[in-house]
Amino acid sequence: MSVVTPSGRNEADHLDTLTGAYALDALDDVERVRVERHLRECAECRAEVTSFAETTARLAAGVAVPPPVSVRDAVLAEVGRTRQLSPASGPSHRRGGPAVAARWLAGAAALLLAVGVGLGTAAWQWRDEARQAQQAASGLQDVLAAPDRQVVDVEFPQGRGTVVAAGQDVALVTQDVPGPGEDLAYQMWFVAEGDIRSAGLLEPTGGGQWWAEASGLRSGDAVAVSVEPAGGSTQPTTDPVMVAPIPG
């Protein structure tokens, strides 16, 4: 079996055999991230994946079933009150290397606009849960108790969370957020224009909760989370799963 990739690069060795599984969403998260990284740099594999997506679209059309009218009504109603994302900087797999960070920033900036900023509401309850879960984390306690704290409710693709910021300190607590996948971690970031700084990994507290706390937030920063290889990355390697603007 040949291991020479279309682009002939070593690191890609067997990745070209994964394009099929990738197009069928049959990979685990680690492999998917690796393939996506490869796709950013390999036009041939990218073209193959696109042609596979056209192929699987036929497979879907072959089993078409119209949804009930109630779904149509619900979708159209929801669309009327759902804000659209602004365009990202480009196709997610067009650029390579350092440009990933730029793309990520652009995506984060777009998401900033889309994420609703709410103060308070359900945050209280989660904050209490977080307080119980993390009795020992005095730093977190301090953030949660600070009189000048800002509370931002955030949504993850699944589940939600609360970011609490006080001065330079930030605490994040989630609820009903599933694990990031085998050999992966959730990593928190401080995001400013042209500047992304790691704010450490999220830790599980059990029961679908994750939390993190960090110091070093600057005025104007957003707080974001992405899925990274276990141990974390120096710069994000995937699109953010959550971005929270910190008001003021």
Added chain:
Amino acid sequence: MGDVSFLRPDRSSRRGARNAEGASDPLVAVMHRVARGDEDAFTSLYDAVAAPVHGLVLRVLRNPAQSEEVTQEVMVEVWRQAARYSGDRGSVRSWVLTIAHRRAVDRVRSAQSGADREDRAGRKDVVREFDEVSEVVEHRMEAEQVRRALTGLTVLQREAVTLAYYGGYTHRECADLLDVPLGTVKTRLRDGLIRLRDEMGVSA
């Protein structure tokens, strides 16, 4: 709404676009309007893609109530992300269906209790089940084409591709179910798709 009828999924224009889907995709213009927040355009888009989306989600999830929920989520997601669609990513329909498949698969994998697992084991039938062709008249031609193309695969290619796509199984699960090495499944998934693609005349 002159172009609404142009978009009806029963038009055979799509088959004409077979070899240059991205270029002559009539939904691209609609997508541009959707990206600018045009809700009427979105309604047209919905009517053009909802049946394949729902059929696919239903095939993967099996549970009608959950499938309706996921179909709704997918279509709202398409609205939210409309400005991120780019012709480089292929046709509008394949972009939407990629979102749909991923969402359905996420739902299956995140909700896997032991009972779900058992239930999913029953899904090995997906392999034989393609005989339930789409009831939707406008998709019948495509269903026929898909059936023919699937017949052109080797048994292992067909089983691997249908388990992964219609069943939502990972390649590891496919390898277990089919009792073949993981490397073999990876290869069959890819060469199976290549053969399907060529059989169905999708441009490479």
